[in-house]
Amino acid sequence: MSSSRIRSYAAPLARARGLGSAKEGVEHWWLQRLTALALVVLTLWFVWVVVRLSHATHDQALAFVAQPCNTVLLILTSVTSFWHAALGLQVVYEDYIGHEGARLGAIVLTKFAAVVLIAATCIAVLRIAFGVV
Amino acid sequence: MATENTSTPTVGTGRPLSPHLQIYRWHLSMVLSIVHRATGVALAGGLLLFSWWILALASGPEAFAHLRGFIGSPFGLFLLLGWTWSLFFHLANGIRHLIWDTGAALDLPSVKTGGVIVLVLSVLLTAVAWATVYVL
Numbered sequence: 001m002s003s004s005r006i007r008s009y010a011a012p013l014a015r016a017r018g019l020g021s022a023k024e025g026v027e028h029w030w031l032q033r034l035t036a037l038a039l040v041v042l043t044l045w046f047v048w049v050v051v052r053l054s055h056a057t058h059d060q061a062l063a064f065v066a067q068p069c070n071t072v073l074l075i076l077t078s079v080t081s082f083w084h085a086a087l088g089l090q091v092v093y094e095d096y097i098g099h100e101g102a103r104l105g106a107i108v109l110t111k112f113a114a115v116v117l118i119a120a121t122c123i124a125v126l127r128i129a130f131g132v133v
Numbered sequence: 134m135a136t137e138n139t140s141t142p143t144v145g146t147g148r149p150l151s152p153h154l155q156i157y158r159w160h161l162s163m164v165l166s167i168v169h170r171a172t173g174v175a176l177a178g179g180l181l182l183f184s185w186w187i188l189a190l191a192s193g194p195e196a197f198a199h200l201r202g203f204i205g206s207p208f209g210l211f212l213l214l215g216w217t218w219s220l221f222f223h224l225a226n227g228i229r230h231l232i233w234d235t236g237a238a239l240d241l242p243s244v245k246t247g248g249v250i251v252l253v254l255s256v257l258l259t260a261v262a263w264a265t266v267y268v269l
Contacts, residue, residue, distance in 0.1 A: 033231065033234060036227050036230075036231060037231065039224075039227075040224065040227070040228060040231075043220060043224055044224075047217075047220065047262055051262055051265050051266050051269070052269075054266045054269065055266075055269060058190070058193075058194045058197045058198070061190055061197070062190065065187075065190065074187070078183075078187075081180055081183070082180060085173075085176065085177040085180055088173045088174075088177065089173075089174065089177055092170065092173075092174060117180070117181075117184050120184065120188060121183070121184050121187045121188065124187045124188050124190070124191035125187060125191075127191050128190065128191050133190075133191050133193070
């Protein structure tokens with residue numbers, strides 16, 4: 001393969017086509033930073049929530065989540081955290097999983113899991129907010 | 134020839150290979166770089182506890198009590214302490230990364246000072262958060 005590649009008559013552009021960047025990397029990089037920036041505020045708020053609710057009863061915790069401002073922030077924290085984590089794990093897979101099928105499978109499974117958990121947590125928060133619980 | 138794998142570098146080609154991890158003496162920037170990744174992976178696991186917390190809260194008092202029992206156990210507290218430090222480290226070092234993305238603070242002295250600040254801050258914030266829980 002290597003010797004035939006050296007003797008190839010194809011132009012460098014023709015050989016590179018389909019092997020290199022699909023111009024998707026910028027979007028991944030940008031989203032990772034954008035979610036990171038949002039998480040600076042959201043995680044600090046969330047740590048404060050965990051500390052505040054550390055001794056709370058079930059009813060007190062429900063009342064806290066049901067406050068409109070907290071409902072919105074909790075949903076934003078969930079969506080942003082899971083998406084940031086999925087993007088980060090994808091980079092780890094791309095660096096360490098050599099087998100292409102396994103790598104793609106891991107990325108797909110992680111993205112699916114992220115979406116499922118975003119849906120589950122957001123719906124749970126909304127049920128609490130609307131008093132369905 | 135057709136089955137030869139060109140994607141992995143081999144010693145047999147006779148080409149010089151760049152030195153890998155075990156060649157270098159470990160220094161702070163290397164450690165913090167890999168720890169940033171490790172804490173990121175750990176925090177992705179921590180999101181499972183986050184999910185459990187919200188779902189248990191919505192499920193009712195029994196599920197919530199079950200979760201609190203787990204978090205209050207020695208193993209649960211150990212995990213929570215690890216996640217607290219991971220969160221503060223990843224947060225502080227993440228801010229350092231965001232600053233680097235603007236092109237600032239990339240010189241060697243700034244990188245070294247920044248690394249020390251991040252480490253101290255992560256331990257300090259973890260201590261403050263846990264102290265607040267026990268003081269409350």
